[in-house]
Amino acid sequence: MxxxxxxxxxxxxxPLHPVARQAMLAALEDGWADPGKLYTQARRAHQLLDAARAATAEVLRVRPDELSFTPGGTAAAHAAVLGGLVGRRRVGGTLVHSAIEHSAVLHAAERHVAGGGSATSVPVARSGRLDLDAWSTAVAAPGVALAALITASHEVGTVQPVAEAAEACATAGVPLYVDAAQSVGRIPVPAGWAVLSASAHKWGGPPGVGLLVVRKGTRWESPYPADEREAGRTPGVPNLPAIVAAAAALRMADAExxxxxxxxxxxxxxxxxxxxxxxxxxxxxxxxxxxxxxxxxxxxxxxxxxxxxxxxxxxxxxxxxxxxxxxxxxxxxxxxxxxxxxxxxxxxxxxxxxxxxxxxxxxxxxxxxxxxxxxxxxxxxxx
Missing domain, CATH: 3.90.1150.10 (Aspartate Aminotransferase, domain 1)
Incomplete structure (x- = not known):
């Protein structure tokens, strides 16, 4: 056989976590309206969105108003990088990133360079671990607006020294963006970062839901045209049933x-x-x-x-x-x-x-x- x-x-x-499937089906029945409107069905949808945001923020140990939902992890990574650079454009135009960032981050870096900015790639050892000395030198250079470091390699699994990298960034006065797509729901993300992105379908949520977290006090501006939803960080009506499912799956993944x-x-x-x-x-x-x-x-x-x-x-x-x-x-x-x-x-x-x-x-x-x-x-x- x-x-x-x-x-x-x-x-x-x-694979989709069973609780995500259950949560999505329930939200399709109860959360189909636009949460930005004022009538009864919309208010119910808004309650579901608030509850999903609060549950997700609790797992990440951040404030709910620091967290926005995006149409996926790639969109969150693009917004994190480009928004962080726009928000600090008066400081300089350099992005520092590791050589092993996800392609979404590297493509955002390419867009930044094509627009007149610059990017510095920091090497890694044969194990895939960041060269901290090279990183510290790079982030301390004049004109660095943002640093980007993946929390753990999506290809080889090596966990990066985020805490040490964050300390070097703090010394240099440079905000740190972490791509936590492979970490969230599996291992804790060290403190010290200013911006974070993640992707629901990595932890058993549905595809098409990303997380963008911008800590209070971080200079960040949306790279998109103005939109009043999600604190102006990402445009469009949120996919509420998928968001509810993602939050339910994340709580279970974190517990397990x-x-x-x-x-x-x-x-x-x-x-x-x-x-x-x-x-x-x-x-x-x-x-x-x-x-x-x-x-x-x-x-x-x-x-x-x-x-x-x-x-x-x-x-x-x-x-x-x-x-x-x-x-x-x-x-x-x-x-x-x-x-x-x-x-x-x-x-x-x-x-x-x-x-x-x-x-x-x-x-x-x-x-x-x-x-x-x-x-x-x-x-x-x-x-």
Whole structure:
């Protein structure tokens, strides 16, 4: 009998949490009106929006009026970067960011540079960890308006030294924006940041809901035309049923985070150790200790990434291959390139609350044969 497919791409989109489904269905019945209006149905919708905002803010340990909902994590990242730069344009026009930021942040940086600004990329070590000395030097330079640091690598799982980076920013008087998409709902985000973004479908909420948090006292201006909704930070009518579902899923993810980390981290350790022992010419990348509990990446020499993805999919394993930001093109990962590690035949495994030890064992049992077959097809033998 064929085994059910194993979904190993939660870092891209985690399966919808059951409580999110229930909350969304309820909100579709009770929260369909425009919360910005004054009639009865609208007031009820506004109550639901306020409750979702308060619940989300409580998990993030921020004020509700510091939190806005956006149409997704990418929109939140773009607004965080561009709004932070606009708000500090009198100080200067330089953005400092790590070399391994998500593509959404890098694309915002490109837009800023095209408009006459500048950007400084800070390198990382082979483990994927930020070079703190280089970071401290970069943020202390004249004219730096904003610094951007991902809280944990979306591709290799390395947790970044956010607290130390924030301290360097505070010394230089530069606000820090953190992309917390992979952290929220899984591990705590250290204090010291001024702007934060996150994405609901990473923690089991529905797609199309992002979080933008701007702490009080932070100079930030919306890069969009004026809109009275969401404190003027993001335009358009909020998708209330999805927001309610996202808030419900986040509360559950936060409550389950410690237990899930304790369950998934040993499975990731098993993948790291077994892949290294059973697949020749493979490199498991990312910090083995200071890492996200659910994510592991490895690269196989002499294997085409697209072919490996399809071969695994045919065996019932949904994984990310190539760059997680550009999987439609399977261009080499800018994160792996910045780390200076092998990028051929790259596989990212990211587990979720439904992942099982049996699925992991089946994957580990089949992977060596799959890689060997692909190498044989390419004429690579005798490894």
């Amino acid at each position: 064929n085994e059910p497919p194993a979904y190993f791409d939660a870092a891209s989109a985690a 985070a410690t237990a899930e980390a304790g369950r998934l981290s040993p499975l990731v350790d098993r993948i790291r150790a077994t892949v290294s022992a059973t697949v020749p010419d493979v490199e498991v990348v990312g910090d083995p200790v200071d890492r996200l509990p659910h994510l592991v990446t490895f690269s196989c020499l002499y294997v085409d990434g697209e072919a490996l993805l399809h071969a695994l999919d045919r065996r019932g394993f949904a994984v990310s291959s190539g760059s997680s930001c550009t999987s439609s093109t399977l261009r080499p990962s800018h994160v792996l390139e910045a780390m200076g590690v092998l990028s051929h035949g790259n596989v990212r495994i990211s587990l979720h609350r439904g992942s099982t030890a049996a699925e992991v064992d089946r994957f580990l049992g089949e992977l060596p044969e799959i890689v060997a077959d692909l190498r044989a097809e390419a004429g690579v033998v005798g490894l």
